[in-house]
Amino acid sequence: MNTQELMWNYAEGKCSPAEMAALEKLLSDDPTQQMELDQILRLQAELLSLQPDAPSMRFTRNVLDALPDIYPSEATDPLINPVWKKVFWLALAAMIAAVVLWPRSSHSSGSRLSSAVDQAVGSLHQLTGLVPDTVMQYFVLTLLSAGLLMLMDKIFLRKRGTSLLMI
């Protein structure tokens, strides 16, 4: 290993103890070598502090625009089948229609608004009386859960730009 190589190794902190001893001896034998070592140490420090060149501000956008569509998203199939989504809305519409259109069994006096409310409650009672209580409870729970999930999905879609349920 020549002197220059030894000095560059020292500048990089890669000298073995034997090489360190050799360098120390060299410097004590020939003090002019110290200037050479100082130059190398300074150059090494400057090289280590070099900053990278920066491309234009639009670089990332340009790269993304140039990317081909070769990796399709894996989650393309919706978790909830669109058919079930239609079933949900149909069921909800049917329930509302049934409540509103069910034959009225009682007549109440009072204002038109309270009369309409009474009629709706009465219709609902009659309607729910046709199905067993347990079935009705499950039906209402399912309907509420589905409604809640869809509402959360809408919020998620608006905030994150992607659908939680893919519906």
Add this chain to the structure above:
Amino acid sequence: MEPDNLLIKETIQGNKAAFGTLVEQYQDYVFSVTMKVLKNREEAEEAAQDSFVKAYRALASFEQRSKFGTWLYQIAWRTAIDRYRARPKNRQSLDDDQSFLQVADREDTPDQQLQQQNMRSLIEQALGQMKAQDAALLTLYYLNEQSVKEIADITGLTESNVKVKLFRLRETLKNILTKNLKGEVKSLL
């Protein structure tokens, strides 16, 4: 799993934004390599963009045996070298050993020299005067912090060859600096 590998996984799953994060993370270093080889900003930016698109296409085949950065710099290196070689013959040749000294002989006015009395800009200037491949090699080592083995992987040279080249290039750089300032560098150093 390393952050890069997570971003790669997400990219392959169809999330282009994840690749955008990788681009932002590495664009300066990739651009520095292509810039050192091509020495032309516009061309270097095209080569850097090309490198990222190539990396994106080949991402599924990236086996993670090396670091993502090393793999990406390898693509950037080859892209820049290919572009350099595709230039008309009258331009600077990669194998022309004398070429790096051609610019060094120019005379700067004293004012210009005074303006450039900044070691960092002097080094950048000296790197600009070196052979394209050599300046890029030093950039990979010092700026991109690639090891000798990684540089050997990127450039296709042997490790011992990289070691020897790095030593000679640093000496060359020192000589160019000395020559450029005709001895004034000694006082700066």
